[in-house]
Every structure is written in C-alpha cells, then in structure tokens.
Amino acid sequence: MAEYRKRYAFNCEYYDVAADLIRPYTLFYYLSDGTIEMFDERTKRCFLKRTTFPLDLDALDIDRHVKIFGRQLKIVSYGDAFTKTAFDSVERTYAMIKPGTFEHVPSIISRIEESGLVIHRLKSARMSEEIAGRLYKEHDGKSFYPNLMKMITSEPMCVMELRGEGCVKRWRDLMGPTNPETAKRENPRSLRALYAKNITYNAVHGSDSSSSAERELGIVFGDDGKCPLRSTASATPFCTCVVILPHAVKEKKVGSILQHLDKSLPSNAFISAVQMFTLTPEQTKEFYAVYEGATPEYSAMVRHLSSDSCVAVCISSESEEIVGKMREWAGPKDSVIAKAIRKESARALFGYDSVQNAVHVSDLVEEAPVECGYFFKLLQ
Numbered sequence: 265m266a267e268y269r270k271r272y273a274f275n276c277e278y279y280d281v282a283a284d285l286i287r288p289y290t291l292f293y294y295l296s297d298g299t300i301e302m303f304d305e306r307t308k309r310c311f312l313k314r315t316t317f318p319l320d321l322d323a324l325d326i327d328r329h330v331k332i333f334g335r336q337l338k339i340v341s342y343g344d345a346f347t348k349t350a351f352d353s354v355e356r357t358y359a360m361i362k363p364g365t366f367e368h369v370p371s372i373i374s375r376i377e378e379s380g381l382v383i384h385r386l387k388s389a390r391m392s393e394e395i396a397g398r399l400y401k402e403h404d405g406k407s408f409y410p411n412l413m414k415m416i417t418s419e420p421m422c423v424m425e426l427r428g429e430g431c432v433k434r435w436r437d438l439m440g441p442t443n444p445e446t447a448k449r450e451n452p453r454s455l456r457a458l459y460a461k462n463i464t465y466n467a468v469h470g471s472d473s474s475s476s477a478e479r480e481l482g483i484v485f486g487d488d489g490k491c492p493l494r495s496t497a498s499a500t501p502f503c504t505c506v507v508i509l510p511h512a513v514k515e516k517k518v519g520s521i522l523q524h525l526d527k528s529l530p531s532n533a534f535i536s537a538v539q540m541f542t543l544t545p546e547q548t549k550e551f552y553a554v555y556e557g558a559t560p561e562y563s564a565m566v567r568h569l570s571s572d573s574c575v576a577v578c579i580s581s582e583s584e585e586i587v588g589k590m591r592e593w594a595g596p597k598d599s600v601i602a603k604a605i606r607k608e609s610a611r612a613l614f615g616y617d618s619v620q621n622a623v624h625v626s627d628l629v630e631e632a633p634v635e636c637g638y639f640f641k642l643l644q
C-alpha cells in the first residue's frame with residue numbers, strides 16, 4: 265500500500281437524537297499525516313473529506329467514544345485486519361475482589377483508578393461452584409483446595425477486567441504477596457497488606473500471565489460476552505439506584521464517588537451491588553422514560569448516559585427513607601447550583617452542570633426498585 269494511503273479504519277455509530285436514528289460511519293485515520301476521513305455507510309458517500317484533526321489514538325478502542333467536530337461516534341468494531349492487529353494488542357488482566365473484602369470495594373477501585381489502570385468490565389457477583397472449579401482447576405487436589413472453594417463461593421465478591429500497558433504485573437504489584445503476613449512486611453501499602461484476613465481470605469486475585477488472563481476472563485465473563493455469574497443486588501426490603509455517569513467513569517472518579525457514598529450511608533443501608541454497563545441509546549431512553557417531556561435536558565441526558573460506560577449501584581436498606589437520603593447525598597440536579605449551596609454533595613464535588621452532574625439517583629420510592637431492576641435484572 266502506498267505510504268500516503270496507509271490508514272486505520274473503525275466502524276462507528278452516531279446516534280442522531282433529532283431523527284432518533286443510529287447512523288453508521290467508517291472513520292479513517294491516515295498514518296502518514298494524521299489526517300482523518302469519514303464515510304457514511306448508509307448513503308455510501310464520503311461524509312468528511314480527508315482533513316486535519318487532533319485524534320488521540322490512545323483513546324481509541326471498541327465501545328469507546330470519540331468526538332469528531334462535535335459529533336460523538338461510538339467505535340463498534342475495527343474496520344480491517346490491519347487496524348485490529350495494531351489496536352487489539354492492549355494488555356488485559358482478570359482481577360477479583362474476593363469474598364470477605366466487599367466492604368473495601370470503594371477503596372480498592374480508587375487504588376486501581378489512581379494507578380492508571382482502566383476498569384473495562386466490573387460486576388459484583390456471587391461465584392458459583394462450577395465457575396470456581398474451572399477457575400481454580402490448577403489447584404484441584406492441593407491441601408488448601410477445599411478451603412479455597414469454600415471461601416470463593418461464600419460471600420459477595422467482584423469480578424473485573426483491567427486494561428493498560430503491563431497491567432498483569434502492575435495489578436499483581438498492587439495486590440502484594442499471596443500471604444498477608446509477607447505482604448505487611450514487604451509491601452505495607454499493597455491491597456493484601458491492608459485488607460487480607462489470612463492466606464485464604466487474602467482480599468484480591470490477579471491473573472499470573474496474559475494467557476491465564478485470557479482463560480480466566482473467558483470463564484468469568486463468558487466467551488460470548490455474557491457473564492454467567494449471578495448479581496449481588498438485593499431489592500428487599502427497600503432499595504434505591506445510583507448511576508455514576510460516563511464523564512465521571514472516564515475521569516476515574518468511580519472509587520472516590522463510591523467512598524463518598526459509603527460514608528454517607530445510614531447504618532441500616534449498604535451497597536449491595538455495583539456493575540459497569542454500556543447502554544445503547546434505546547436502553548437509555550427506556551431507563552429515562554419518565555423524564556421525556558418533563559425536563560428540558562432530556563435529550564442531552566440520553567446522549568450523555570449512552571455516550572460511554574456507566575456504573576450502576578444498588579443500595580439496599582431496611583427503610584424506604586434511603587431513597588430520600590440518597591437524593592440528599594447527590595445534591596441539587598445542577599452541579600453549578602450544588603457547588604453554590606451544597607458544597608459537600610456528590611454533584612458539587614464530582615459534577616459540572618445539569619447533564620454531566622456525576623450521578624443519577626432514583627427520585628421516588630416507587631421508581632427505585634424499578635430502576636434497580638432495570639440494571640440488575642433486565643440487563644443481566
């Protein structure tokens with residue numbers, strides 16, 4: 265191929281809110297001069313002639329979004345083998361926050377985000393015996409195997425896919441040595457030094473190589489992308505839903521928001537489930553249905569929530585007052601107003617305006633279980 269024509273190709277989707285249509289485009293990036301070009305796959309015509317544009321190649325990935333001259337495109341797949349080979353090489357690892365450590369999920373997510381690693385998938389789950397058996401096959405027959413199986417299926421835990429250069433080693437460094445006593449001596453800031461109870465309940469797990477990571481991610485998240493593990497969400501007796509919005513996920517504020525939330529919970533409430541989702545515009549409209557026609561920001565809210573990954577949180581409680589309490593925690597809808605009158609609220613601390621306002625929280629006691637059910641039942 266002539267050097268001038270060498271290019272990456274990405275199949276993208278643009279959600280046209282006004283027409284309520286998803287428009288497919290191919291985005292090209294020319295390596296020789298950093299120019300871009302767009303092709304409209306519906307009309308089969310050039311949409312944007314080859315032009316200079318500051319495209320951040322590091323930010324390009326499947327399911328991620330890229331803004332081209334104000335148009336938010338979602339990358340759905342690589343357009344050719346050349347592009348796939350160049351981009352599909354990002355290192356991934358399988359990470360697990362083990363049973364007995366669920367209360368530390370907010371702090372552990374913060375540490376992951378601070379380290380620069382990217383959380384690509386996240387789900388709080390109950391490990392089944394079948395999946396655990398496949399995961400820990402190599403330890404079958406060892407003296408500690410029965411205890412290991414008992415531990416891993418005993419309580420809620422969290423499964424994650426982490427991404428980033430060298431992430432297998434970086435995550436294992438963050439975890440620290442297998443035995444917490446050694447961890448305390450050799451790496452006192454490591455997660456096992458801080459949160460492990462003993463060698464069995466040792467807080468976290470990480471794949472030991474890229475090939476193990478591929479195997480473990482396939483087992484836990486399903487080779488077809490459908491995670492076989494049951495969610496931990498509990499809607500009884502009462503629950504409410506918090507959604508950490510895409511801008512905050514992208515800015516790596518999930519851990520800080522969860523920590524802030526956790527501190528504000530009354531003693532009769534707890535975080536029962538946390539999960540990352542990437543909603544389609546149709547799913548977002550379904551979720552935000554009650555706001556259509558009721559708020560001027562509706563279209564912008566749909567655009568934002570469907571623009572990238574969000575994190576849904578289920579808060580369970582013994583009292584229905586939890587719905588009001590979480591609204592209070594979130595603060596005024598517009599972060600600008602929140603910054604003026606409720607400086608300590610989540611929207612004041614983590615949001616920008618009335619659309620990128622860090623969190624969505626259930627408004628009404630009747631809506632809260634429906635919203636939790638949407639994420640933690642319907643989308644499972």
Ligand SMILES: Nc1ncnc2c1ncn2[C@@H]1O[C@H](COP(=O)(O)OP(=O)(O)OP(=O)(O)O)[C@@H](O)[C@H]1O
Pocket residue numbers: 403408412441442463464465466468469470471472
């Ligand atoms: N001697 C032991 N006694 C009790 N449990 C053990 C022992 N060795 C390992 N385990 C348990 O089995 C898990 C898997 O063991 P492995 O040797 O693969 O450790 P690791 O690679 O540091 O940890 P992980 O695989 O969980 O990241 C350990 O995390 C620990 O929970």
